[in-house]
Amino acid sequence: MIRDWIRDLPKAELHIHIEGSLEPELMFALADRHQMTLPYDSIEAAHQAYQFQDLQSFLDLYYAGANVLRTEQDFYDLTWNYLQRARQQGVHHTEIFFDPQTHTQRGIAFETVITGIHQALVEGKSQLDISSHLILCFLRHLSAEDAMKTLEEALPYQDWIVGVGLDSSEQGHPPSKFTAVFDRARGQGFLTVAHAGEEGPPEYIWEAIELLKVARIDHGVRSPEDPKLMEWLKEHQIPLTVCPLSNIELGVFETLKQHPIKQLLDAGLNVSVNSDDPAYFGGYVQENFMAIYEALDLSQRDLYQLAKNSFLSSFLSESEKEEAI
Numbered sequence: 108m109i110r111d112w113i114r115d116l117p118k119a120e121l122h123i124h125i126e127g128s129l130e131p132e133l134m135f136a137l138a139d140r141h142q143m144t145l146p147y148d149s150i151e152a153a154h155q156a157y158q159f160q161d162l163q164s165f166l167d168l169y170y171a172g173a174n175v176l177r178t179e180q181d182f183y184d185l186t187w188n189y190l191q192r193a194r195q196q197g198v199h200h201t202e203i204f205f206d207p208q209t210h211t212q213r214g215i216a217f218e219t220v221i222t223g224i225h226q227a228l229v230e231g232k233s234q235l236d237i238s239s240h241l242i243l244c245f246l247r248h249l250s251a252e253d254a255m256k257t258l259e260e261a262l263p264y265q266d267w268i269v270g271v272g273l274d275s276s277e278q279g280h281p282p283s284k285f286t287a288v289f290d291r292a293r294g295q296g297f298l299t300v301a302h303a304g305e306e307g308p309p310e311y312i313w314e315a316i317e318l319l320k321v322a323r324i325d326h327g328v329r330s331p332e333d334p335k336l337m338e339w340l341k342e343h344q345i346p347l348t349v350c351p352l353s354n355i356e357l358g359v360f361e362t363l364k365q366h367p368i369k370q371l372l373d374a375g376l377n378v379s380v381n382s383d384d385p386a387y388f389g390g391y392v393q394e395n396f397m398a399i400y401e402a403l404d405l406s407q408r409d410l411y412q413l414a415k416n417s418f419l420s421s422f423l424s425e426s427e428k429e430e431a432i
């Protein structure tokens with residue numbers, strides 16, 4: 108069965124927002140824990156509410172959902188649940204995004220957020236044999252000053268954070284807004300990535316490369332609109348962390364048949380398959396693989412290459428990569 112073959116294929120996941128792995132079941136459990144009321148009557152009602160027109164309509168529910176995350180234990184439980192799902196799907200290594208500003212804006216301490224997540228990652232290694240890195244994402248709809256403040260807050264925890272990224276509402280918030288923040292982050296030794304070319308134009312991908320000096324582009328699926336960019340991405344093998352089900356759920360492409368992942372792969376770009384916000388988009392990494400396999404007539408060789416790319420694009424050391432592949 109191809110489904111089992113995909114599950115057993117060793118994979119790395121490089122584009123997963125930990126807040127986006129908050130399943131309605133856990134959301135209800137945490138609401139109970141903190142005696143909060145949710146805007147949904149039931150778990151089923153939450154699932155039904157997850158119908159999005161675009162990135163912003165998703166982000167509104169995603170930030171509202173994150174309200175139930177309050178204590179270190181909550182962040183631990185969130186991360187632990189994700190790691191268990193990932194393990195069941197053949198994920199051997201994961202590089203997790205977290206959005207500290209979503210929480211510090213509500214009065215939750217940075218330390219609470221990162222300690223809960225980090226503790227689960229440590230146990231993920233010892234108990235599930237999943238290696239991991241953590242990437243701090245700045246919310247691009249907030250100011251560059253706020254991002255800079257967040258970077259300063261992160262410095263005492265730098266041993267736990269491999270790099271910084273950029274997420275949230277893309278249109279109108281180009282990478283150039285964060286040039287100084289990323290300069291400072293790189294100066295401190297952080298690697299950099301950025302969401303670009305999801306809803307935003309190819310120019311934002313160029314900015315992420317030229318101004319933020321990113322090691323990877325998250326999404327990047329609008330690259331085919333710019334042939335020069337396609338050439339550059341191929342020549343420099345700049346990885347694109349692609350999230351097929353997310354792109355359909357947010358209306359970036361109407362159907363999976365129109366999704367460019369095979370086109371990108373066939374053009375020689377370094378693309379991988381990722382889940383983005385699996386609790387909201389109806390699938391973890393295995394379901395993303397399965398969906399593109401069915402819609403785009405991928406060969407097993409294509410699937411193998413996508414999985415191999417996920418390790419090659421990761422922030423593992425060269426020897427760790429060799430061991431993993």
Ligand code: HPA
Nearest residue numbers: 124274275276302383384
């Ligand atoms: N794009 C931008 N911001 C996000 C996403 C995304 O797909 N998921 C969570 N935050």
Ligand code: ZN
Nearest residue numbers: 124274325383
């Ligand atoms: Zn994302």
